[in-house]
Amino acid sequence: MKKSLLIVLTAASLAGCSSNSGSAPAASGGAAATAGSKEPITIKVQGWYTEAQGNWNKTVEAYNKTHPNVKVVYEGMSEKGDSQEGMKKLDLLAASGEQMDVVMYSSPADFAQRVGAGILEPLDDYLKKDGVVVKDEYKVDQSVNGKNYSLPGKTAQWFVMLNKDKLDEAKLPVPTDWTWNDYAEYAKKLTKGEGANKTYGSYFHNWKEYGLLALMNDKDNPYLATPDGTPNINNDKVKFSLDLRNKMENVDKTSVPYFDVVSQKMAYRDVFYAGKTAMLATGDWMIGELVLNGKFKTAFAPYPKYDAKDENGYTSAGSDFIGVAASSKHKQEAYDFVRWYTTEGIMTQGLFMSGWKKADINANIEAILKAGKPEVTALIDKDSLLATEKVNKAAKMIVPPTYALQQEKAYLDQVELFLTGKQDLNKTITTATTKMEDIKKSGK
Template sequence: MKKSLLTLSGLLLTTTALAGCGATNNNAGSSTNAGNEGSKEPVTIKVQAWYTEAQGNWNATVDAYNKTHPNVKVVYEGMSEKGDSQEGMKKMDLLAASGDQMDVVMYSSASDFAQRVGAGILEPLDDYLKKDNIVVKDEYKIDPIVNGKYYALPGKMIEWFVMLNKDKLDEAKLPVPTEWTWNDYAEYAKKMTKGEGASKTYGSYFHNWKDYSLLALNNDMENPYLVKSDGSANIDNPKVRYSLDLRNKMENVDKTSVPYFEVVSQKMNYRDVFYAGKTAMLATGNWMVGELSLNGKFNTVFAPYPKYDAKDTNGLTEIGADFMGIAASSKHKQEAYDFVKWYTTEGITTQGLFFSGWKKADINQNVDAILKSGKPENVKFIDKESLLSTLKVNKATKLVVPPTYALQQEKEYMNQVELYLVGKQDLDKTIQTATTKIEEIKKSNK
């Protein structure tokens, strides 16, 4: 491992602090736990991620695996009491620095995953995959390859759609959309915005994630991310300009979407805003189906992700995943790999909360498993018909696994977007300054 300083989640890590990384170079199929040879005691491996038990149903999931694998004891460790992915990943970085046991680890976005690959935290999986004759792009719906190697397999697969409060939709006498554009979305928001002041309910809500500042770019088939795979800027184009202009008009002119300033100053949680009925629509990822099955409070219907142009393909959506891999410091790499392979194929349906990235998974069975895992008093509010029709029309864009420094570029982009959305600079300066800073980061990381 390179003897250089790596900034990870605000934590300065040295390669010597990543205990054992440079010392392990084990062949696929072997375990480095020599002390277990000839022992009947099961090997204990840890799965570490940010999910709470309520969010992830992990105890039942690992129990299902343990029952059919008596030589292994899988234990789940949640890294965040609130189920916050960023908090959880920071704690995992600390574990990597301290040398604590790490076996199976997960990251919530391609940019977070790429950064940890660059830090040397993850073990290459190529030898294991070759031994099992697994061709990732044939087996899974997304291909998380980094510089010609695999360091993770896709856990839950994320596709986006729009959730709508059916009661507010009916009140506005609007049909459930089955194909629409962002202009249509903006019109729906106007018709479903009601009231003033503290009692006001908005037609739309955009969170402070970068996804909500790339609305029309998110369903671009070839380049759905703010940088290209080589790290060069991909924001000075009509789709990004349209996205920022649309958001600014809805938040600051038409006032049909919750203003950005309120989102960040009040530290709003997008779930709470939707559950409280403060917004009629929420563009979000399919992980919310499992959450609705446990928390739904009113009739909710689903619509495909809106299009930039009416001529575009219906249902084209950005794609994401939880990236599950093996810690480079693990002493039980084969056992960890076996669990990763099981979880990313059969295990997600067993878990009953998320959608699978495995091509052999059946979407109807996947939905039924999620609804079965929910609470009947909450599941009844989920409109299964519109959910299934939306999921079946969805078509994923290409997955962009960005350079290891992409999180720095995302931060600089969002800094400029914030200045625009709070009225401190115009759109042209926002695009120009963000482009310059993104290119500077690329240059400094060569």
């Protein structure tokens, strides 16, 4: 980690400790403020979403109408809707002592670091008071060492988006149950042209998920390490994933080369919207974006399986981590909003798939489709979308140790050397495993 981030997190940790992090609901500063003042309490919700991405004004307005004792306001931490930029600004707020009440993070590793830094309030006492059993209420378990510091906002399970026009042109059906080898064959048939006019069958981004393709539908551990930081990459699924990418990108040339992705700083959305790839494996957060920005008919397929015998639909489940800042002076009111947002609120927001088990999938998708203009929404292949969402199942979420980001970088550094032809697969796995083990030792 960069020294500057360590300094910020250390300062934030000290701030969190001084705020009596972990106090029970009865000790919430919000309750006292409500009793002593007729003015509504202001609760700040801070995340990286832009208004166009998150529809937050409508969402908090709906909450405020039914909760006159509070005034919830949303503050976007990134003009571009970049989660990493937003997280850095949240770190700065935590270190400077600015007001923070409800905060959001986008990945388990980033979230775990902030828990370790003391930025987030434990929620178990609040949940117990409300009689909430997280594993019964929500699709994913975000607990850290058995304690809950957040609840899932949107839950993003993975699927494959397909350019339906290109699929029809190649006379290929929309897949409903397929393997990664099937995916590779589709990519061959969907790749057309040469040079600047070339359309690839597939696109893989430079995130860690694209270096773990077949591991991502392992229902027990779809992550590159176990919860205690032990490397989980020296196995057939990871080796298959890297070999598949190398073959598609550098041999068959049916997927955008890794070098182009990095050197041209490609944005996966733009590549798909521009029709430069016929298929994109990604998270279903893209449904809400497609109803606003879709350019052509888009169909959907379940995330491909490693083996044809595997159960269809298992996919790594990402989610937003919505928690209460340990420094908040109104913890009870902040928790109340978190609980509302992660149940009813996402349906009001109308842009994301909910992480709440009681949410109706049909109603959830209808709410998302209503957010778009009719002419754009008409480009969504609703039948394949519904079929895919109904078959999807969330694999176990691994919330890793606080040093997980370092392990991810160590792995991806070796993956880059492999995909650019600078070392073979065995050396990639061996070196990455050693470096990840060293990080675990130093992390302890």
